[in-house]
Amino acid sequence: MTLTIPSFSLVSIGPWITLSVTAILILLADALSPKGNRTAAPVLALLGLAVAGFQTYCLWGKGGLDFARMVYVDNFSCFFYLIFILGTALTVLISLQYLKDYDKNLAEYYALLLFATVGMMIMAASAHLIMIFLGLEIMSIAVYVLAGLFREDARSNEAALKYLILGAFASTFLLYGMAMLYGSSGGTLFLSDLAKHLAGENLLKPLTLLAIALLLVGFGFKVASVPFHMWTPDVYEGAPTSITAFMAVGVKAAAFAAFARVFFLAFPGFKPDWQIVLWVLAVATMTLGNVVAIAQTNIKRMLAYSSIAHAGYLLVAIIAANQLGAVSLMYYLVAYTLMNLGAFGVVILVGRKKDSYLSIYDYAGLGAQHPGLAAAMALFMFALAGIPPTAGFVGKFYIFSAAVQAGYIWLAIIGVMNSLVSVYYYLRITVLMYMKPAEADLGPITFAPAVTATLLLTAAGVLLIGVFPGFLYNLAMNSVKIFPGL
């Protein structure tokens, strides 16, 4: 018996390697450098991300599988790599001053961010269910730790613990699902093979359906879809604000990448079955997220519920299960990354010393005292509400057109009515900023250069891809050609 090692090319996982190496370098640099000097870590992290971005750019246009068919090298994964890199880079930028205020500017923070990013990339590129699990765990474990970064803070601890325990449950569901699938497909977990094996006369259909349901639970947890959303508000509120932003953007995008890939590639034959379940989930997610967000007075909690609602919109894109749906999913995730990180950037600036100003009423009078900051926040709020000419509008437009194209007119109507509800609570922030006098003097806000740069970048991005959506549309369209069933 001979053992053959299949040929592989490290280039196809270049970004993973770069980020992992950078993370290790950050840890080493921290261990070797004199105490108290921590400027190197964020710089290294950004450099690593830049290199990974360049590598992704070089990978663009290639197609195929590598590492014994375990890893996809295609535009779909590259597109998501770019989303993750963007999200992580912006997170690094908004973290600097924030962590310094807490005296927690630790090198391991940046290393963990990068490890989590690698996990996300693995999820987006995996061609095998085990790879998805691997990526999911690499990402999740890093994020569990990050959520509990403020060890002395009870709420941060609560967030980490809750996320860990519930996250572990969700992972278990995912694993069970995979196990069932292994049985019902006759022993394969390759995504591309699953569709073939599951098609046709299948006596084990109930088992497959059970497997799909269990996978749904696992993914539903990570994207914070109702009824698996219970952890979201508490974890988002308790975790450090920068990590909340990271979770809302990166973790969600990664989960959706895997979600879309698995469901579009492996289960096209079961479309009607999962579509109907997801229909219910999407409606429940949008509605609950938006309605409960109205009642929130803590800005982080409000954004947590808003992120639940956005998960609902994204589910609509998956339900549509057509090319446009996949494109809209990818476009929306880019738009969401920009507008949500921008909004969290403002939250960090306004929150100041150890998050003293997290109530939405702290935004009263911001328009008069800091017109620029208020204008940026207003832009992000309008974008999240989906009002043109922002990226948020185009994203929703794509998603609902995908739904209409697939014949889900009622889903589209429910979706737009939900964005009407969301307008109410997003507008409330602008009402407070511009139309109410300040309840107390807000005091000076220190505009940390990195955060300010993030705000400028995201604001410009939100407008730019909102007015000229064509470029991203083409990129995304190029990426979804890999799904034959759509």
Added chain:
Amino acid sequence: MQLPILSILVFFPMLGAVLLAFLDRKNHKLLKQVTLGLSLAEFVFSLPLWFRFNSETAAMQFVERYNWLPQYGISYYVGIDGFSLLLIMLSTFLTPICVLATWTDIQHRVKEFMICLLTLMAGMLGVFVSLDLFLFYVFWEVMLIPMYLLIGIWGNPARRVYAAIKFFLFTMFGSLLMLVAILVLYFYAGKTTGVYTFDLLKLYGQNIPFHLQFWMFLAFGLAFAIKVPMFPFHTWLPDAHTEAPTVGSVILAAVLLKMGTYGFLRFNMPLFPQAALYFVPLFSVLAVIGIVYGALVSMVQKDLKRLVAFSSVSHLGFVMLGLFTFNMPGVQGGIIQMINHGLSTGALFLIVGMVYERRHTRLIADFGGLSTPMPIYATIFMIVTLSSIGLPGLNGFVGEFLILLGAFKANMLYAIIAATGVIFAACYMLWMFQRVMFGEVTNEKNKDLKDLSCREIAIFLPLLLFIVWIGVYPNTFLNKTKASTQNFVTMMEKAKATQVSLSHEDKGEAR
């Protein structure tokens, strides 16, 4: 190469808004002067449209077209015909007047106010020139934000936030359903013709099955009916008008409401002609109810501004009645009445605003005998009141007469009931005028009110000019819309003759 006038008109105010952002926020005078200059320039830019417009044809003119998102069939496609020409001229004409009216009225956050005003202007013009459904929708929504801010920031402190949010949510509600309908139309047309496009003119004349037309007409119609506003969707209007600053009310009444009626004319009826014909009874009845109800409610208002606001409901009812007659006089009357309402009601809001600035009250009971201290004001007020009532020789008469003429041709009953609205209008307007203006000065505070300043008179002169011009020689304006109206009426007649499939077989598509 032809100058892209329409694009200049849309983007010049946006550039102006950006320019203003760099000016010193403390220098109110400069900000106002620059805005005035910009809005005057904008008016000058719009003049070639008027003079070079070819009244002989119903085709779109000054057309510009660039690809925007070609993969989706979305293009930047603008052009105007007779309908939009008049409304564009009205908007560019009113903006400098509005800027002048803010001179003393707006004293805080002047910079933001002017930026909002210019953005609003760009949005309004964008709506009127768009010939691409996507482009139209973008402008339609973009315009909401500055208006919302105008009401919410510079409105009456007591209830401005409530009014602003109500305005925003009401309008948004309608437009979101319209968005879904736009998408349904897009995919339907794409599937049947193979060309996926948001190009409005290509979407005209699709042979859409009736049940689809029915729902899409309702979805579009709801968006526009809320904007008009038609009874029973008018409840946001009195609040928005009453709480908005004077200029906000003027623009809201003069231009924003016209977007609703314009929407019916440009989108609803030509896109879904059979459904439009089917809905004539419903919409005519709602229009007539609006006419009478608006008038009756105006009669009992204690607040001047609220009275004018409800009178808008009544006037817009006339416009809707005219449009739904689908004959020459009715539609032409409807269009001219849109302009009339813009001029007269705009002027009325300015009049109310000026007295509010002096007395800080708008309650009719607080006034009386104002004609003694303010004779010029009284004269102007009188003319505008009479124009609003529809006195022959002034603009209101022409519009209402044509509409009623058309309505009599179409359905006698509606016309008769609607005609009572004219009588009620005379009642509430004249009664209000009498209570405010005539008699002894009962309130000490009103004794030495200052009469209008030169600036304020200058605001009214152009308005009065057109009020009289339309009243005496409406053909100047009717000629511009004649070809477009003729084309519209012919199209509706053709639609009446064509049968559309009434089958509900393909209804199963919707899940």
